[in-house]
Amino acid sequence: MKILVTGAVGFIGSHTSERLQKLGHQVIGVDNFSPYYSEELKKLNEKALNDLGISVLQLDLREANLIEKLPTDVEYIFHYAAQPGISSTSTFEDYFSNNIIATKNLIDYALQLPNLKMFVNIGTSSIYGLEATYPEERAPKPASHYGVTKLAAEQLVLQKSREKQMKGCSLRLYSVIGPRERPEKMYTKLIANGLNDEAFPLFEGSDKHLRSFTYVGDIVDGVVSVIGKESQVDGEVINLGTEVEHTTQEGIEAVEKVLGKQIEINVIPKRPGDQLRTKANIDKARKLLDYNPQTTLLEAVEQQVAWYKKYFS
Template identity: 80%
Template sequence: MKILVTGIAGFIGSHTAERLLSLGHDVIGVDNFSPYYDVELKRLNCKAMLEQGVTILEHDLREDDLSGVLPHDVDYIFHFAAQPGISVTSTFEDYFSNNIIGTKNLIDYALQCPNLKLFINIGTSSIYGLEATYPEDKAPKPASHYGVTKLAAEQLVMQKSREGHMKACSLRLYSVIGPRERPEKMYTKLIANGLNDKPFPLYEGSQTHLRSFTYVGDIVDGIVSVIGNETIVDGEIFNLGTEAEHTTQEGIEAVEEVLGKSIEMNVVPKRAGDQLRTKANIDKARKLLNYNPQTTLLESVRSQVEWYKANFK
């Protein structure tokens, strides 16, 4: 199958593209290599794929003419590209243009692909709001510009499924961790600061926040499981993540255990819109996609520490 992966240079997009390659698919990627974080890290993510012959196009989905840039003979589209996370440096315009306009342009392109079997939107647990413990039919209550715009993007995709114009589904991911996690995210920053004896900026009160910290390999298992299940997943939303809950403090302690050292904490003011609790309800994915994440928090952290040391230490 010929598969287009948007945001292929990012954390989860790059892992998914590599899995698709290992399954024998022909993968084409597109990424705008945004300077949201170090572009060289994104190019490092792409290095192995380029060596295997993957075509990676450098293009911004916010530009209208995608049909003149992207191939029309793709069978699947996995849409990861987005303005990620909750960040004080990102404006509403950043979230709006990347998450809504970019998705709308990609949909318009997808409708011109005659072989398209399924459009897979990559959503987020932030769509649910401050508490993300619910099944997929729970009314969303996003509490950040990120969550609001990702919900809008999801609904733009699902609209086309409801209208019968293309088959589509959306996957809401929960607190993904592991090798290639973005540098400003919790675990990469914890590992970096621990190894370099720097204090970690801990948001006030966040040590008690609960999370479904899910290993990226387990997330990718769920993502690729939609291939061949177009009839089952069309028009559906699925939560993907682990059912195991851990506090932020337990996450810190896991990193300290793997590093064999304590990490100094520097408490900073709370971050607006930060979720208080995420616990993936995966009953639907387990039933329809045989989804069954197994990697423990400690195993995930060990893998991420090994990756960090191999590339940055």
């Protein structure tokens, strides 16, 4: 099956592309190689994909008439591309154009594909708001421009499902960690600071925040399990993550244990919109996708440290 993966050289998109290719599908990657973070890391991810025979098109989804630039025999779309996270360097216009306009353009393209089986939108627990511990039926209360625009993107996909114009679903991911995590994210930054004897910038009070830190391999298990279940998941929102909670402090201690050294902490002012608690309610994922994440926090950190040391230490 020919599958299009957007955001293909990103953290989770690259892992998903690899898994799909190894499952025997033909994967076409799309990425705009945004300067949001290191081009070096994106090129490293691209090389890993190229080595598996996956081609990556450099294309900005905010451009119109994508049907003229992308293949027309695609049967599946996994849509990861987005303006990520909560960042003081990202404007509302960045979130709006990358998360809403780009998704609308991709939907317009998808509606012109004669053999499309499913459009899988990749959402986020940030849609729920400051506390993300709920089943999918809970009314969203996003508390950041990121969460608001990701909710809008999700609804654009589900709108077309409700109108019976295409099959579509949205997977809300929880606190994904592991190899290739972006450099500004918690674990990559902790590992880098620890190895380079630099202080880790900790947002005030965030050491007590609770998170469903979920290994990227477990996330990809859930994502690819959608294939073959198009009728069951059409129109659905599904949480993917672990039910096990850890504090940020426990995450720091896990990295320290793997590195065998203590990391200096530099407390900085709180970040607006940061979630206080995430705990994935995955009852629906268990039922529809037979989803069962197994990787422990320590095992995930060990994998991430090994990756970082191999490529950056």
